[in-house]
Amino acid sequence: MKKLWNDKEWREPAILLTGIGIANFGAWVYLIALNLTVLDMTGSALAVAGLYIVKPLAAVLTNFWSGSVIDRANQRNLMITLDVVRAVLIACLPFASTLWLIYVFVLLINMAGSMFEPASMTYITKLIPEKNRQRFNAFRSLIDSGAFLIGPAVAGVLFMMGTPLTAIYLNALALVFSALVLSSMPKLETAVSTELPERMSWEIIRADWGVVIAFSKNHALIMAVFFLFSCLMVMATAIDSQEATFSKRVLGLTDGEYGFLVSVAGAGIIVGAIVNAVFTKRLSVAALIGGGSVMVSAGYLVYAFSSSFMGAAVGFFILAFSLAFANTGFHTFTQNNIPVEVMGRIVSVYGLIEALLIIVTTAIIGVASEIVTVQPVVIASTAVMFGISLLLVAVSFKQSKESKLAEVAMKGDSSIT
Numbered sequence: 432m433k434k435l436w437n438d439k440e441w442r443e444p445a446i447l448l449t450g451i452g453i454a455n456f457g458a459w460v461y462l463i464a465l466n467l468t469v470l471d472m473t474g475s476a477l478a479v480a481g482l483y484i485v486k487p488l489a490a491v492l493t494n495f496w497s498g499s500v501i502d503r504a505n506q507r508n509l510m511i512t513l514d515v516v517r518a519v520l521i522a523c524l525p526f527a528s529t530l531w532l533i534y535v536f537v538l539l540i541n542m543a544g545s546m547f548e549p550a551s552m553t554y555i556t557k558l559i560p561e562k563n564r565q566r567f568n569a570f571r572s573l574i575d576s577g578a579f580l581i582g583p584a585v586a587g588v589l590f591m592m593g594t595p596l597t598a599i600y601l602n603a604l605a606l607v608f609s610a611l612v613l614s615s616m617p618k619l620e621t622a623v624s625t626e627l628p629e630r631m632s633w634e635i636i637r638a639d640w641g642v643v644i645a646f647s648k649n650h651a652l653i654m655a656v657f658f659l660f661s662c663l664m665v666m667a668t669a670i671d672s673q674e675a676t677f678s679k680r681v682l683g684l685t686d687g688e689y690g691f692l693v694s695v696a697g698a699g700i701i702v703g704a705i706v707n708a709v710f711t712k713r714l715s716v717a718a719l720i721g722g723g724s725v726m727v728s729a730g731y732l733v734y735a736f737s738s739s740f741m742g743a744a745v746g747f748f749i750l751a752f753s754l755a756f757a758n759t760g761f762h763t764f765t766q767n768n769i770p771v772e773v774m775g776r777i778v779s780v781y782g783l784i785e786a787l788l789i790i791v792t793t794a795i796i797g798v799a800s801e802i803v804t805v806q807p808v809v810i811a812s813t814a815v816m817f818g819i820s821l822l823l824v825a826v827s828f829k830q831s832k833e834s835k836l837a838e839v840a841m842k843g844d845s846s847i848t
Contacts, residue, residue: 443616444559444567450612451551453575454514457605460585461521464598465537471595473530474785476831483535483672489541490786494779497546499639502776506554507618514545514610522603525596549778556766556774565719568762569704571712572755576704642773643780652830653768656720659823660761661785663724669792670731673809675798681806682743695744699751707755707834717831719760723822726753727814728820728836735806735813764827768834 469479501509520540527533559567585598647654677690678684711719732751737743769777799808 438467440563444563445499445557447555447616448567448570448574451571451575452614453605454609455575456577456581456585457602459581460598461602464595464602465533466526467595468524468581469530469533472533478530479535484790485534486541486544486843487538487789489538489784490782491541491790492538493545494783494786495640496636498549498643498776498779499618499636501546501550501553501779502639502773504550505618506557506775507613507616508549509550510547510602510706511610511613513550514606514613516604516612517543517547517602521599521606524599527556527637542554545779545782549775549782551767552762552778553774554619556771558616559766561767565711565716565759565763567648568759568766569708569755571762572759573701573704573708576700576755577759580661594842628814639776640780643777646769646773646777650768652826654777655822656827656830657769658784659751659819659826660720660724660757662779662788662819663728663757663816663823664821665788665792666812667727667731667786668696668789669796670735670809670812670816671798672793673805676800677805677809678743679805684740686712688740692740692744692747696747696751699748700754703752704755706752707759711759714756716760716763717827720764721760721820721827723753723755723757724820724823725817726750727757728817729753731813732817735810754822 466479469482472478500734513579517540520536520543524533524536527536555567556564585601674687678689684692707719714722727750730746730748730753734743734746737746749819765774765778794809796812
């Protein structure tokens with residue numbers, strides 16, 4: 432029986448996955464701890480909701496310029512710096528005496544996080560050969576799922592033993608550990624890297640936006656797949672903002688039943704991630720991103736039309752199970768189709784658009800739920816999401832077909848010459 436992978440070939444990716452896993456685990460602990468800290472401080476659900484507005488706001492303030500830095504910097508060193516900065520800011524959170532000061536810290540933490548995501552995407556693309564990316568992303572989904580389940584559980588234990596502040600410090604330590612792991616990774620400088628200018632200017636940023644626009648025009652199908660998947664995540668985030676209200680007002684669930692419903696989603700995530708990791712090599716990227724997205728949307732539809740706990744649980748399990756496939760497909764698609772030299776700029780700019788859409792869509796759905804009622808709004812939103820997923824299937828398979836034809840034509844030309 433063959434080994435699952437070559438030890439030498441996968442040593443560095445395994446170390447990187449360890450760092451990512453520890454950081455994600457800490458992030459879940461920190462998120463729950465921060466929510467409880469703000470709730471204890473203010474007694475206001477609105478103040479807690481404000482924490483969720485800060486994240487897309489941070490992306491808006493960061494992503495229009497950060498890609499210019501990411502593509503010109505050494506991504507490994509940048510990721511280490513961002514981990515350390517986030518660790519220091521998180522460690523300072525317990526000393527914030529007012530709500531607005533907490534918001535400022537959280538904004539800065541999320542701004543660093545908004546830079547970290549495209550920087551890590553670029554670094555991973557350089558580190559992992561194309562033939563191994565799909566499996567790497569499948570294992571990353573599995574690790575993310577484990578963090579989603581274990582993080583809140585550990586947070587609960589820490590709260591029983593001490594205070595939410597302990598959990599916050601734990602996340603700071605997790606980020607320091609992540610930085611140490613990254614420091615053992617290779618720098619991966621490339622010949623096409625552009626020197627980071629001594630002083631960033633609007634002219635550089637404007638020129639880089641021009642690069643993104645030009646690439647989008649020249650590779651319309653690739654960016655259509657990327658943008659449609661982003662739109663899918665926008666709708667998912669906006670619908671999730673009504674999750675607690677839907678569960679209470681429409682399904683009539685108690686707090687305990689709602690907690691169990693979330694646990695069903697957690698089970699779906701971990702089962703889906705395991706199945707995805709085992710069978711990912713047998714599925715094409717188009718099947719993962721397209722089929723996974725349709726099933727995620729189908730799960731949301733089942734949830735939206737449900738009138739009981741059982742119906743909502745089935746919907747939650749379906750959408751959570753399918754999410755690992757969709758995310759693996761999306762990450763692999765991005766790494767295989769967007770050149771590493773411009774990846775930071777493209778991912779950052781489209782991340783900015785996604786953040787703006789999240790803010791607007793969440794606000795529209797929230798206001799609509801107050802004016803009408805929650806269930807019709809959620810049903811309409813999930814119907815829109817399902818339509819986007821069907822379009823994504825069609826575009827992703829079309830892009831895959833054209834990419835294969837272009838590859839065959841290129842091989843034919845090289846054999847003639």
